[in-house]
Amino acid sequence: MSRDARHVLAIDQSTSATKALVFDAQGRLIDRFSLEHRPIYPKPGRVEHDAEEIWRNTVSVIRSALDTHRGGGGEGSGGGGGVACLSIANQRETFVLFDRATGRPLHNAVVWQCRRGDGVCGEISRAARSADVVERKTGLRVDSYFSAPKLTALLREEPGLRAKLRSGDALFGTIDAYLLYRLTGGQTFATDSTNASRTLLFNIETLDWDAELCELFDVPLRALPEVRDSSALFGRCAAREFGANLPIAGVMGDSQAALFAHRCFQPGQAKVTIGTGSSILLNAGSRLPARGVRTIAWTRAGVPTYCLEGIVSYSAATITWLRDGLGLIRSDDEVEPAARAVADNGGVYLVPAFTGLSAPHWAPAARAAIVGLSAASTRDHVIRAAVESIAYQLKDALDSIRSDAGADLAVTRIDADGGAARNTFLVQFIADLLGLDVTVSDFTDFSPLGAAMAGMLATGIHGGVEDLARLPAEGRTVSPTLSRPAAGALHAGWSNAVRQVLAGMPSR
Numbered sequence: 001m002s003r004d005a006r007h008v009l010a011i012d013q014s015t016s017a018t019k020a021l022v023f024d025a026q027g028r029l030i031d032r033f034s035l036e037h038r039p040i041y042p043k044p045g046r047v048e049h050d051a052e053e054i055w056r057n058t059v060s061v062i063r064s065a066l067d068t069h070r071g072g073g074g075e076g077s078g079g080g081g082g083v084a085c086l087s088i089a090n091q092r093e094t095f096v097l098f099d100r101a102t103g104r105p106l107h108n109a110v111v112w113q114c115r116r117g118d119g120v121c122g123e124i125s126r127a128a129r130s131a132d133v134v135e136r137k138t139g140l141r142v143d144s145y146f147s148a149p150k151l152t153a154l155l156r157e158e159p160g161l162r163a164k165l166r167s168g169d170a171l172f173g174t175i176d177a178y179l180l181y182r183l184t185g186g187q188t189f190a191t192d193s194t195n196a197s198r199t200l201l202f203n204i205e206t207l208d209w210d211a212e213l214c215e216l217f218d219v220p221l222r223a224l225p226e227v228r229d230s231s232a233l234f235g236r237c238a239a240r241e242f243g244a245n246l247p248i249a250g251v252m253g254d255s256q257a258a259l260f261a262h263r264c265f266q267p268g269q270a271k272v273t274i275g276t277g278s279s280i281l282l283n284a285g286s287r288l289p290a291r292g293v294r295t296i297a298w299t300r301a302g303v304p305t306y307c308l309e310g311i312v313s314y315s316a317a318t319i320t321w322l323r324d325g326l327g328l329i330r331s332d333d334e335v336e337p338a339a340r341a342v343a344d345n346g347g348v349y350l351v352p353a354f355t356g357l358s359a360p361h362w363a364p365a366a367r368a369a370i371v372g373l374s375a376a377s378t379r380d381h382v383i384r385a386a387v388e389s390i391a392y393q394l395k396d397a398l399d400s401i402r403s404d405a406g407a408d409l410a411v412t413r414i415d416a417d418g419g420a421a422r423n424t425f426l427v428q429f430i431a432d433l434l435g436l437d438v439t440v441s442d443f444t445d446f447s448p449l450g451a452a453m454a455g456m457l458a459t460g461i462h463g464g465v466e467d468l469a470r471l472p473a474e475g476r477t478v479s480p481t482l483s484r485p486a487a488g489a490l491h492a493g494w495s496n497a498v499r500q501v502l503a504g505m506p507s508r
Contacts, residue, residue: 008455009065009083009246010448011058013090013175014254015111015276018054020061021445022069022083023452025461027261027471029445031068033061040108045115045355051096051105054175055182059241062086066242086183086237087250087455088176089257089447092198095147096178097154097161097170103182106161106170110150113277113313115355117149118364120217124149130216137203137210139294141362145311147174148200148217155218165223174199176251177225183248185238190226193304194253197296202227204296205288207304230256230298231454250455255279256297257450259307262415263469270401270411272394273446274418274426276320278312280397284409292404293359298454308404310359310397314352315390316420321354322386328379338383339425345490347372349392349497350385360400361498365505371497390420391430392494398434415439415475417446424478432482433491441475 007030012019016039022031035057040048069083093112098105110116121142124130131142140146151172155162164170173181177191196202196209201219203210209224228234234248252260255273259281262271267285272278283297284306297307314321319335322328329335349371351357356364370382402411414436421427421440431438443449453471456462480487 006461007069007083008085008087008250008452008461009062009069010087010089010452010455011062011179012254012445012448013054013058013088013179014447015091015094015113018057018061019445019448020065021448021452022065023449025456027449027453029443031065032445033064035061039111045118047111047113048108049094049111051098051109051178054109055179058179062242066246083246084459084461085247085249085455087448087451088179088248089252089254089451090175090179090195092174092195092253092255093145093147095151095172095174095199097165097172098178098181100169100171100186103186105178106164107154107158109175110154112145113355114150115144115364116153117144117151120144120149120152121364124216133212133216134200137205137213138197138200139204139288140198140200141293142200143358143362144364145313145358146198146200148213148219151219152217162218166220168222170223171225172219172223173225176253180234180248180251183237183241184235185240187238188235188248190228190234192230192232192251193227193296193299194230194256195251196227198253204294204304204306207299207302229300229302231300231457233458247459249458250451250453252298252451252454254447255281256307257448257454258417258446259283259297259450260453261446261450262417263473264413264415265465265469268410268412270413271415271417274315274390274416274420276315276317278315278390278394278418280310280394280401281307282309282401282405282409282411284308284405289404289409292401300457308401310394310401312390312393312397313356313358314354315393316418317354318350318352318386318389319420321352322383328383335383335387336423336425338380339387341380342378342384345384345388346377346381347374347493348377348381348385349494350382350389351497351501352386352389353501357498357501359397361502363502363505366501367504369497369501369504371500372493387423387426388429390426391433392491394430395433395491411436413439417441417444419444427478428481431478431480432487435480435484435487437480438478439475440478441473443474
């Protein structure tokens with residue numbers, strides 16, 4: 001690496017788009033390139049992406065960034081040196097089955113939102129010992145949100161894919177492993193610990209793929225990638241693709257990367273990313289918590305930092321549904337004015353269980369509903385209810401985390417990021433419901449920043465997290481303004497709406 005190469009090129013492969021972002025050594029965003037990809041809905045409850053389209057988009061945004069900033073140590077146009085490395089933040093749980101020889105996908109990517117694994121989860125949950133084994137070893141619930149149940153279901157539907165996995169002709173990887181394989185021309189088949197921990201195949205205590213879990217989900221160990229530290233080196237980009245032998249360093253699942261970017265390095269510090277879905281992560285330190293949804297925040301030198309998590313499947317995706325599904329808005333810019341146009345929600349609650357309810361209910365059979373409509377209800381009430389639903393779900397998830405954490409791990413700080421965090425009405429309502437100060441930044445790209453910061457550690461741009469903690473950070477703090485009784489009454493109405501949705505679930 002050239003001594004002048006102080007920029008990091010970070011790929012943010014999210015549910016809706018692939019972005020290439022260039023950061024300087026201080027974590028400041030220098031440039032940004034983005035391409036959207038199309039969602040695929042083969043049937044109700046199933047969500048896929050064209051993995052080849054994602055690859056093409058990844059190549060395109062990387063080339064655009066390198067053409068502008070000349071990778072490999074040349075002088076860039078962004079006010080600094082060239083690009084030191086490429087880092088990756090990716091949508092978690094989404095996976096690809098791809099050909100060992102060519103790296104080309106053998107099936108569409110199966111997205112984290114997809115519920116094709118619900119039947120597999122039901123089978124495992126009915127075998128109490130199996131469910132206990134999964135939860136004890138992975139820290140996660142048996143739920144189709146995670147990769148393995150969806151993979152098992154896919155292999156049952158496509159026995160030819162199972163045969164290829166067993167023979168070694170096909171490989172399994174979360175999006176990061178798939179992109180790494182293709183970026184390196186098949187030289188690196190690896191993932192990082194944060195992504196591995198989201199599959200239900202990885203033991204978060206031993207920090208390795210688990211043979212018992214692989215047997216339970218009928219996944220051959222030989223098909224799984226090597227697991228490395230989040231701040232490891234992962235190989236080099238193939239010169240034939242990009243004209244630059246660029247090191248790849250720093251790989252993290254998007255939510256953990258955001259926690260890292262917020263500098264939540266101490267136990268008790270938490271962040272919420274409000275994107276298509278939302279994830280609350282609370283740094284729990286180096287000791288694995290005894291209960292709750294537990295996962296790996298990151299690993300360095302083989303040492304894990306753990307966190308407790310709350311998961312919300314539909315956050316900003318609910319706003320997208322208002323636009324594309326109901327046609328109530330033409331653009332997302334209309335949402336906040338509409339929510340403020342009415343004095344309150346008018347008793348209207350929208351429970352966005354489009355693919356079930358996640359934490360703390362874990363009810364995949366639940367379906368969405370708008371509760372409390374009256375003749376006085378208007379379009380603005382429904383829009384406000386959609387926005388408020390994001391905050392209600394986050395409160396339910398954080399309440400569950402607080403209960404699991406116990407008195408020894410208090411929530412001392414919460415940072416918010418993600419596109420929907422620009423909605424000031426929403427952030428204020430979150431602070432009101434949680435009864436906590438919420439620090440939010442106008443900057444929205446925390447996931448790629450976190451991966452870039454991990455890459456800075458790997459390449460020696462910064463020596464440790466202490467250096468990263470001193471990097472400049474901006475944010476505004478939003479404090480609660482609603483009285484606790486008023487907030488409690490609103491949440492009680494939400495809880496009643498959720499009970500109605502749960503009561504309407506089909507019996508198994």
